[in-house]
Amino acid sequence: MxxxxxxxxxxxxxxxxxxxxxxxxxxxxxxxxxxxxxxxxxxxxxxxxxxxxxxxxxxxxxxxxxxxxxxxxxxxxxxxxxxxxxxxxxxxxxxxxxxxxxxxxxxxxxxxxxxxxxxxxxxxxxxxxxxxxxxxxxxxxxADARPGQIAFLSQSGALVTAVLDWANDRGIGFSHFVSLGDGADVDFGDLLDYLGSDARTRAILMYVESISAPRKFMSAARAAARNKPVILVKSGRSAQGSRAAASHTGALAGADDVFDAAISRAGMLRVNTLHQLFLAVELLARFRDNRSERLLVLTNGGGAGVMAADAAAHMGVELATLSPEAIAQLDAVLPGNWSRSNPVDIIGDAPATRYVDALRVLRTADRDSAILFIQAPTAIVPSETIAEALLPLVTERPPRVLGCWLGHGAVEPARARFRAAGVPDFPTPEEAVRAFSFLRQYHRHQAELLETPPALPEGLTPDLGGIRRIVQEALQAGRQWLTEPQAKALLACAGVPVTPIRTVPADPDAAAAAADALGYPVVLKILSEDITHKSDVGGVRLDLHDAQEVREAARAMLQRVTERRPHARIEGLTVQPMVRRRHAHELIVGASIDPLFGPVILFGQGGTAVEVLADRALALPPLNVTLAEALIERTRVARLLRGYRDVPPAHRPSIHRTLLAVSQLLADVPEIAEIDINPLIVDAEGAIALDARVRVSADCPAGARHFAIRPYPQELVQTLDWHGTPLTVRPIRPEDEAQHLAFLEKMDPEDIRLRIFYSRRSIEHSELARLTQIDYDREMAFIATRPTPDGGQETIGVVRGICDPDNDTAEYGILVRSDLKGRGLGRLLMQRLIDYLRAHGTRRIVGTVLRENQAMLALVQRLGFQIRPHPEDPDLRCVELPLQPSQ
Structure with a gap:
């Protein structure tokens, strides 16, 4: 509800x-x-x-x-x-x-x-x-809770009282403090929807043990995280114990990693402990607008600076390098024995003026880095005096400075002054650096919500008929695992490059003949649905150069496999070209089904030691190019793929295409239960799958309806004739941002004012991203596009319906390009939205129209809307159309 x-x-x-x-x-x-x-x-x-x-x-x-x-x-x-x-x-x-x-x-x-x-x-x-x-x-x-602007939600009652006690001791206040208990009705999704739009709530903190209704949770979380920080702790991070898996993907895709992928996709932040939860909210509440990736450290003690530097190295936070100009400026205000590097140690005998001078230099010399200020109390000057002297600098906007007053009683007045001025303060350098690392991670998750993906790779049009034939053939034969030739054929139909493969009986001469036809060198493999990992039983031979080598390898392989797996059914042998690529990387791309979040995609470093290396990252489909790139960047192998020494960068678009092909397979083919492409060989020229395993199931665990995030509704795309021109009416896509901006720039400012009640045509990237990256579960925007002379498409109209979380009411908005008014496009788009919302189960569609906008009022009246005066503004009219029969 x-x-x-x-x-x-x-x-x-x-x-x-x-x-x-x-x-x-x-x-x-x-x-x-x-x-x-x-x-x-x-x-x-x-x-x-x-x-x-x-x-x-x-x-x-x-x-x-x-x-x-x-x-x-x-x-x-x-x-x-x-x-x-x-x-x-x-x-x-x-x-x-x-x-x-x-x-x-x-x-x-x-x-x-x-x-x-x-x-x-x-x-x-x-x-x-x-x-x-x-x-x-x-x-x-x-106890009672103090009033504040933080909402805390918890499935653990014990933690509710513990956190309440902890927060009261530190003066932390709350807008809402909620124990969900069994969560039989009101759950995290409901609370995120409610609090995400609550004006009194500045941030939402959660202690999570489990999630019900994952699609609702993800939809609500993405909506709330666009408005305010959502930070959570989830129990159960430790491994549940190893489980037997028939593929590398199944072994690597742990449930907690899937939860992390969901949190990242939703723009939220996950931390490990309740203490970190409040560290994170302290920084996000006071420092959210700071976008720095690097850190400068200013301290009066060398040891404290080293502690901060060690913490930064451990947490992957980059310390900024001082420029020669900055060093020269600091030389002019600091004693000769200062550290001359970052951390900037201004020496323990520093008077208040030295702190001010040093901080002023750092603020102006490096405007892209945040500054961690650390002070240990001394008898030279009271810490409170230093705080008072620094306040004009540390309160300048945008926020740049984090405070760390080491100690307790002697520095408490200084700490209080910083906090009263809105400067985030932390008791130790390590906690300050950790909080800064949370901020960077949070901004990266937010960026995944706002980045504009480039156009989808051309030519990614899967042969669904071929894929379905392969899947049905296996299911009708009573098999879950496709043979390697079938798996490769399926991937080829999906648009993934694969090596050619010949299947022959378990006969050395037949294998040699196939090798002669393919050309040398070749790879020989055993073919048996009973053998999951062929290398483990000696069922793979690489780099065979002539027919005699193939015959000898086949005889030895058949004997070895029979000895090691006497009960395995040997269906034959496969022969394929030996792919030699200098500077190639072995990767793994896979997919599996999580019991909670549904289909999940895996990427990482591949090869036979893939479980040992465990260098992988997970993402929820659907993917686009930007999300595929973000998935790659969450692995260690991503650094190798950028190139090093004489190794050129790997061809990223080919990796993107593979990931997108797997994402599309999961959406289009519900029977897919597991995919394992290992290795996927990638170099500067492109990618090719050398081995693959695919598991299918008649239970249909995949398919778009099982995605935690609703994919692009391709079935809603329509093409029709409009005044002799082909017109496409379709749901908007994230890739439409540039095209949408061009559309808005061609609008007459007066038309924008009449529709949206403001007259500016310029629009920020973040706002455009929100218009084009929509949640299709609770919002729909149909755009009308037509061909351009250069072969592209241009947007000429858009209609949008935003549903409330209960799908009771949708508020509409519509824009038609100014030079195309009066040609029926507005009515066409409005009718398309009405038909969609009615089928979606929405009860009514409403809007607010300027009284002077007679054209819009006439249009909605023809469509059956009821029109009445606005209860608070005589210049506005309320319009409403019931969509469902009265109950």
Missing amino acids: SIRNLESLFAPRCVAVFGASDRAHSVGATVWRNLARGFQGELWAVNPRQPDLGVPVARDLDELPVAPDLAVICTPAATVPGLIARLGARGTRAAVVVTAGLSAAQKQAMLDAARRHTVRILGPNCIGMLVPHLGLNASFAH
Whole structure:
């Protein structure tokens, strides 16, 4: 149900506590006391015993004057389903079920009752939730939370109280503090949708143990992460133990790595501990706008500088190199024995003016690096005096300086001054560097949401008919694993270059004849569906140069395999050319199915030692070129692929094509269960698959409907004739950014003002990215394009519908190129959006139109929209079209 009725949960006007009690230390007594202490709305207690709470206590729901907006339930498990049913019928729309111990049947009965009346349930088996700015503490936590701008969400009740205690001790405040408990109804996806657009919430922190409804979670997370930092800790990072796998991909694609890939794709940040969670939010809250990749360190102690440098090396943070000009400027203000490098050690006897002079030089000499300021207290000058002197510099915008005051009592006044001025402060150099590394990682994840992918590789048009024939042939034969010839044929149909392969009986002479036909040198392999890894049983021979070598290798191979795997069925031998490529890299590209997030793509360093090297990264499909490149860059082998010494850079586009081909296979062929291309040989000339394994399943675990992120809806592309011109109406793509900008630049400013209520034509890249990189699960933008004389396409119109998370209402917007108005394009696009939203299940489409925009009002009236005055602005009109039959 997403955000429906969550206002009743988090902003109730009246609250009733069922099971309110006067029994010391009971849950009902604690919840009542917490609410009575601070909630400013109406508060009622319900308990058939009518305990002495100092206020009237109702014996039953029927005695309440009205239905409460929010019910907090602390009654026995058996009473919960019936109580939810009665509350829903009475008009209550939200409940916090603190009660634990509901059986599976009771929990289902509770959910069935809630759904009949759209009652939202937090819990059961939860501590509850706090909304500090309302004084709302609907929990049995031991303390109230301070008001603030951070939301904390947790599946662990114990961590809720521990973090609350920790935060109160450090003066950290919250907008919302929520224990999800069992998460039977309200889950992380719902809360991300609600808090992502909540004006009081500046950042969202989460402790996650598991995710339900991964597609909803990913959609909500991507939407929330565009608006504010979303940072999480997830338990279960350690390996679950090795598992037998029939392919390298299956062995390497661990569940926690898949979760990391999902977090990266959603633009969120994952940290390892709760302490790091607050380190990260401290920096993102105060330093989010800093985009530096490098760090300068300014310190009055050499040891502290070394600690910072060591931490930077360990965490992959680059320390900036001082320019000769910067060194000269520092020479002029520092004593002769300063460090003359980064870290900049200004010596322990430094007066306040030396700190100021050095920091001023660093700020002006290197404007691209962040500055970590470290000070250890001395008897020369109080730390507070240094802080006071530095405040004009450290508060300049954009933010450049991180603070680290080493010590406790002696530096506490200085630390307080920095914090009061909005400067992020950390107790140790290591924590400061780690927080900076989180910031860099966060910005890189955000960049994946905003980068504009280049055009898709040309010619990537898979032969789906050929692929389906190969898959069905294997399934009809009762086999899961394709033979190597079948796997290579499938990849070739998908657009992946493969080596030619000949299949022959298990006969040395037949193998030699095939080798003669292919040309030497060749590779000989055993062919058996019972043998997963051929090299492990001596089933591969490389670099055979003549027929005699092939015969001898075949005889020895057949004997060796028979001895080592006597029960394996030998179907024959395969012969293929020996690929010799100087400076080639062995890579692995694979795909598997994660139980939670569905299809996953793997890339890394390949070869026979692939599990030992374990140099791999994972990504969720669908991929485009930009996301494929980001996947490559998350591996160590990426550095080798850039070239080194006399080795030229590898041909990246060929790797991109392979990754995109695998992504498309997963979308188009639901029967794909696993792909293993190892090795994929890549050099400066291109890529070619030398070996491949593909597993298929009649259960259809792949396919676009199992993707955690909805792929491009190709089925919605339409081509039609428009005034004698071919017109394509299709969903917008990330690759359309440049074309979309050209479209907007051709618009008359007055037309933009009438449609979007502002007149500027220039638009930032980040805004264009948000217009073109949409989540097709909750938004749709159809563009109309026509051919240009140079053979390209130009956008001439766009219509957009943005659905709320409940898919109840979609707000529309439309633009048609100014010189093409009056030719029916607007009506065509509006009708396409209406048809799509109706089929999508959206209940109604709405819009806001300027009163003076008579052309738009006339158009929507012809389409059946209802038009009425705006309740707050006489210059506006509200328009609405019901899309579904009345219930």
